[in-house]
Amino acid sequence: MAAPAPILRMTGIGKQFPGVRALDGVDFRLMPGEVHALMGENGAGKSTLIKVLTGVYGIDAGEIELAGEKVAFSGPLAAQRAGISTVYQEVNLCANLSVAENIFIGREPRRLGRIHWKEMRRRAAALLAGLDLDIDVSAPLSAYSLAVQQMVAIARAVDVEARVLILDEPTSSLDADEVAQLFRVMRRLKEQGIAILFVSHFLDQIYEIADRMTILRNGALVGEYHISELSQVELVAKMIGREIVELERLEGKPPAPSGGPLIEAEGLGRPGAIEPFSLTIREGEVTGLAGLLGSGRTELARLLFGADHAGSGSLRIKGAPASLRTPRAAIAHGVAFCSENRRAEGLIPDLSVRENLVLAMQARRGWTRPIPRRTQDELVAKYVEALGIRPADPEIPIRNLSGGNQQKVLLARWLILEPRLLILDEPTRGIDVGAKAEIQRLVAELSDGGMAVLYVSAELEEVLRLSHKVEVLRDRRLVAELPNDEALTTDALMEAIAKGGRS
Amino acid sequence: MSALLRHRLVWPAAVLAGLLLVNVIFTDGFLSVQIRDGHLYGSLIDILRFGAPLILVALGMTLVIATGGIDLSVGSVVAISGALACLQISGLGDQGSVGGVLAAVAVALALSLALGVWNGLLVSAIGIQPIIATLILMVAGRGLAQLITDGQIITVNSAPYKLIGGGYWLTLPFGIIIVAAVLTLTAFLTRRLALGLLIEAVGGNAEASRLAGIRSRGVLIMVYTFAGLCAGIAGLMISSNVSSADGNNAGLWIELDAILAVVIGGTSLSGGRFSLAGTVLGALIIQTLTTTIYSIGVPPETTLLFKALVVTIVCLLQSQAFRAKVFRRRAAPPAGRPAAEEKKVGVPA
Amino acid sequence: MSVESTAGGRLKAPVRIPQKFVPVLVTAALFVAMFAAGGVRYEGFATGQIVLNVFIDNAFLLVVAVGMTFVILAGGIDLSVGSVVALSTMIAATLLKDGWPSPPVIGLVLLIGTLLGTGMGAIIHYFEIQPFIVTLGGMFLARGLSYTIGTESIPIEQPTFTAFAQTRIDLFADLWISPSVLIAAVVVAVAAYVLHYTRLGRNVYAVGGGEQSALLMGLPLARTKIAVYGISGFCSALGGVLMSFYMLSGYGMHAVGMELDAIAAVVIGGTLLTGGSGYLLGTVLGVLVLGLIQTVISFEGTLSPWWTRIVIGLLLFVFILLQRLITARRR
Structure with a gap:
């Protein structure tokens, strides 16, 4: 075998929570010098796997080997000492301290017992220069963008002699330039032989940076693949899977609604959350919102409810312009929102x-x-x-x-x-099959009664079963509106999600 | 029976009963209540009468704490309100004029109300942490009170004013009637009307409340205003009882007693569910504790030691971490370290 | 050092003027302005001795405020300081009256203060009870203990203490300070060194910046949190010793409300009450401003002493509003 021995090998990992089997016999391996994407929808077990690896949780079954030796960490600190560092989406650094301190705190260079600030700044600057980052290391961390903060976190992780670097959704709040910068840093680290475990919901990013990927679904391993051997559509299919439990069928496709437009959004958007979109929801219509996690599903829903301020665009309710600045205003207009x-x-x-x-x-x-x-x-x-x-x-x-x-x-x-419009964000997530079916039946009844429903769900089967039309989101952009006709299948929907439009 | 034991007012009630029992043992005729000159007299009545201002302040504090806040300024408001009322009454040509006294009371209460609004605005509109926001008035308010009294103790000689804190009406001390009225009003607003639900929702989960359409800003301003008003009434009572206003010492540390009463009464400092009855119980416990210490002959200077003990015990019992640690220890006593740890932290308790 | 910046360009911090110094500079400017205004308005005000007198009269407050700075920087609060000061004067006076020599008395007082603080810190950390409540309990306890020792003021006549009270350390040009000022200065210097140059000090800032982050970065959270309350307890006890030099008495009613003065000094000194940001120099300036307010009011014969509280309250308001604006802008 030409490939080097894995630096990290997890075999048969099982983890049980009260009432839930979070991980079941999952195998995972990580080679030195590779970027390895961990893929899966919500509840697939990605974060549980990371937490098990870094010692946040203990494991019920299986074993973890680091560089050929069996390990079991008591917590993130122990894992860090052994060379496994984690950088989270919400940067776990102290924004009030300087960049240099954030890199070195806890192990500051000292001379005669006192902190040697000059040396610390020099080493911090050198370290960041190694990551192509040239910033003032004496400025407080809070003075910099999230992307830079993330890279400082990475610099800290790397300087602790990391052999394995876990990046948990580092890109979810970065813009394109910042992502590019982060990727440069990742490539640099890869050259140094560090193994990087990368979690992201942006498929394009995965295909740009990752070498291999491991897919999880419902706590079980789907498989390990080279990026080149799996197309985006296949990836989405493997992530979402088919719903095995056959729910009580609702008869046929729902009939098309007859009511007039209830809500018309025109160029509504919020910087950093969702690109401007236009959307019309009719009375008695169930509008499905499909997209992967992080595609902007929730953000779109929150804008329609006034939970966040829209940065741009306008909204009309029953033809009259309306400004939903607070949830209270939205409720007064007959909009209701059930948060995920x-x-x-x-x-x-x-x-x-x-x-x-x-x-x-x-x-x-x-x-x-x-x-x-x-x-x-x-x-x-x-x-x-x-x-x-x-x-x-x-x-x-x-x-x-x-x-x-x-x-x-x-x-x-x-x-x-x-309400006139009921927004349901993942109403069936994390609940048992029986309750799921009841909620779905209820939605169908409500829309028959004339209520408009915006139904956000990661489960395509569910979206297809309930909706009159499906809005597809991808990378924070509304990319397609598909009428739910005979031609629309889960496969077609998956393709739309993966490619950004019906082909 | 077990449901009764689990009721959250059981422990405060038991503590109060225990304190009363101690008094019964040490003081002859503790429980006797007699009518003299058409007025009710007795130790129990005294506890209620002297406890009245604290109960009032604590009622206001309960609602503030239920929203997850705290009001440190009530002691200063107590002083300001008493000072302002006495200042005006002392300026009246006829101190016995009912109209003049009523006007003075109205002005004092209006100012208390305004101070409450000020706190509410700092917390809700500017978004300053409640502890810090009310600290401002706590510090400046003492100065304001002394400014009003010009650093003197203003003495008044007004029969109508004396009624508020020291008088009787329908055989009952007037203070008790005021407390009963305020308590009834509070209970009506919060439990009969829906204010209580909204307060508990804001304190229980502010974001969820916002998304449910609750105007939390208005709720916050309202509770701080109410706390200010309660403190104002308490200030009138205290100054009326001694027929004088002392800007420096009136209501000193009453905010701490009030917070303590609320906590003992089972309302969590982190907000959410509140209990008016619990607060009244808590305030009565504190007042009875003081009485008890006098009656059993313990030097009064140790009152604070007892209070420290009560604060610590109640707070430890409310702490989940403490319960978890203690119960775990009981279940399986591990060797060495934890026991030593317990000893160490036991010292300053 | 020449780092060739490749693509991406040089990322500069948006603010070049060290914004972190702004609050301290504002306080310093306020102090200078007050001093100058006083000098213009009152004869014999603008002398060095006026400033030194502020130090002499507030040496104990300064020491207490130093301890409070540690606690607040770490994101906590300590309401017990005034009571611990009173308890310390009481213990010292009682033991001295019983004929104890001064070194063991001072040692014991400092030990008790430190233990009290450490104990409160341990309860706060291990049982996860809000610092406000725990230190409130500590406040009752310390005040109660001092009343239990005695309700009357106990005079101190022990020679070492009276010597400390009466000695004048002459500086140049007729200026002088008391030994207490010297002690307070040493405390400030040591504390500033600890905060800036030791791991403990930096950990205090980190914990104040975010406990969760500090923990995940591998910093000793328990040790740091307990230590700051221990330091505050020590400083309060030392403040108590200085107060017994100053007052030459032990009394349970000493230092009533001093916790408020200490907190006010720290806030006016530009330290964020939410923790993680501030400087010891700010606290020194804060104490100076508080002291100078008193001096101005005493010079202004017609102004009554209660204006002090009102002005302090106003200053608090202005500074908290300023802090709020600064943190809001940062976001």
Whole structure:
């Protein structure tokens, strides 16, 4: 075998969380001097694998070998000492300290017991010069862009004599020039024989920089490939896979809606989040939003709800210009948004199911007009029954419910407002199959009742089953609008996602 | 029974009952309440009467803490409000004039309200951390109070004013009636109307609340304003009770007692769920503690030691890390180090 | 060093003027302006001795504020400092009255202060309770302990202490300072050295910049966090010793509210209350500004002493607003 021995070899890795098998018999190897992409959708097990490798979690099965020796790290620090450094998307450095300090803190050069600042700055500048980066190392890190900060983090990682460098979504908030700069640094490191594990959701970037890739799906290994032997379409297919569980079929394709345009976005965009896009959603229409993670799905949805300020463009609701500067304004216009991030953006964990359910309605009415308790109980009883929320006791704190039931409560929070447009961001993620089917059936019923739905999901089957039309996002750009006709299959959709348009 | 034990007010209630029990043992006739000259008298009534200002301040503090904030300035507001009222009353031709006293009270309360709005604006509109934002008024407010009193202790001799903190109405001390009224009003606003739900939502998850359409800015301004108002009323009570205003010492450290009362009452400092009843219990515990220390003959100067003890115990019990560490230790006592660690941190408690 | 910059070009920090010094410079300018205004307005104000007197009257506050600077830089707060100062004067006075010689008294006082601080730090770190609450408990404890020792003021007549109180160290040209100022100066110098030139000092900044990041960078989080409270405890105890030199008495009511003065000095000195940014020099200037306000108000015969608090409050407001603007712009 001509290839050198792997610097890192993980075999048969298994990791179990309560109720979830996060990793199941995953093999992974990393050669010195290669850039290796780790691919997979949300929940595929990428971050679990990285955390297992760096000792954040222990493993339930399998073993990890570094340079031929069996290892088990107690934490990221131990891993770092052994030569495995990680740089995360959100830079884990101290922005208040200087660039030089960020590289050397904890192991500053000292003379006679005192920190030798001059030497530290000299060495920091030399190190960064080795990465083609010429900046003032005495300036605070916060003075520089995220890209530079990331490279400083890499410089720190490399100077700790890293043999393995893990870059976890380093490019997700960088612009094209910054990405190019980062790639130069990566190539430089590669030449030095460092093995780089690279995670990114941008396919073009993977094909530009990576040598090989490992694909995970649902915690299991799909395979290890050379970049050259797998096309983008094949890659997407392998990442998304086919849904094996056959959900109860909704009869045929949904009938085309008859209503007029409800929301028309014209050149709406937000720098760094999503490129300006135009989009029309009709009454009673289910619009699917497809794209890989990081393609701008959530960002688009948030703009339509006023959760973020739009940097450009305009919006018309029912033909009248509307400015959605706050979620409150959007709600007043009949727009509702169920966030994909239940924990951070949906639940009030300490409050009861009933209180969580009536929250948005109460907020709309204002605090001086309480919802009579009997009305609350009726509403809650109705939706607990209709959505099958369990346990059916509305007075227990919502944090004690399972993910699927929490999701149903949050859904009910918006349904009782009877919105004109309901935006659902990954409503079925992380919930069991039964709850999934119920939510899908509900969406179909709602749209039959005249409600417009914007349905964001990573699962193409689901998008296809529910939507009247599908908007395709890629690299933060709305690249295609596909009517959901007989010709649109998951394969066609995958191709659109991979290539940026129907071929 | 076990549901009762799990109720979060059980421990504060038990502590209060224990304190009262100690008093019953040490003081004869502690529980007796009599009517003299048409007024209620007795140790229990005294605890309520002397505890009234603290309960008021703590009620306001409860709502602030429920939003995840804190108000350090209430002590200064107490001093300012009392000072302003006394200053005006002392300037009246007839200090017994009800109209003049009412006007003075109204002005003092209006200023307290304005100071509360100021805190609310700093926190919500400018976005300064609550601790720091209210620190400003805490520092400057003492000076303002002394500016109002010109550094003197203003003494008034006004029967209508005396009523607020020292008088009786319908056999009850007037202060208790005020507390009952404010408590009822607060309970009405928060539990009968929907203010409480919105406050708890903002304190429980600010971002989720925003996305649910709650105007959190308005909620924040409202709770700080309410805290200011409560402190203002408490200030009137304190100065009325002694018929004088002392800009330097009135309400000194009441903010700390109030925060303590809230925490003892089971409202977490990180915000979210709050309990008005718990706060009242907490304030009564602190007041009873002081009374107890007097009645069992412990020198009053050790009051603070007891308080330190109570703060530490309550906070440790509320700390998840502490419970986790203690319970783990109990489950499987590991050798050596943790025990030594515990000893070390036990010292300053 | 000639680094050929290849493609990508030279990336310069957008701000060349060291923005990190701006808050300290503002405080310095404020001090100079106050001093100049005082000199114009009052006769006999613009002398070196006025500045030295500020130091003499505030040596203990300076030492306490140095400890507070460590805590605040690390992102915490310490409400117990005033009480620890009082407790220290009380212990010192009591032991001296019992006939203890001064060196072991001072040693014991410093030890107790340090232990108290370390203990609070340990509770804060290991049990994850907010520093505000823990140090509030410490404040009650220390104040309560001093009342328990005695409720009356205890005079100190021990020769070493009185010598420290009365000695004048003459500088040039009729200027003089007290030994306490010398001690405070040493404390400031040592603290500045520690903050700038030792790993502990840099770790304090790093922890204040972000605990999670500091931990991931492999810095000793527990040690650093506990150390800053220990340092603050030590400084408070030393401040207590200096105060007993100054007052020649131990009293449980000494230094009431000093925690506020110390926090105010640190904030006015340009240190961010959120941690991670600030300089010890700023704290020195902050103490000077506070002291000078008092001096100005005493020179201005008609102004009452309570204006001090109001002005300090106003300054706090202005500086916090300034900080807010600076951090907002950075984002």
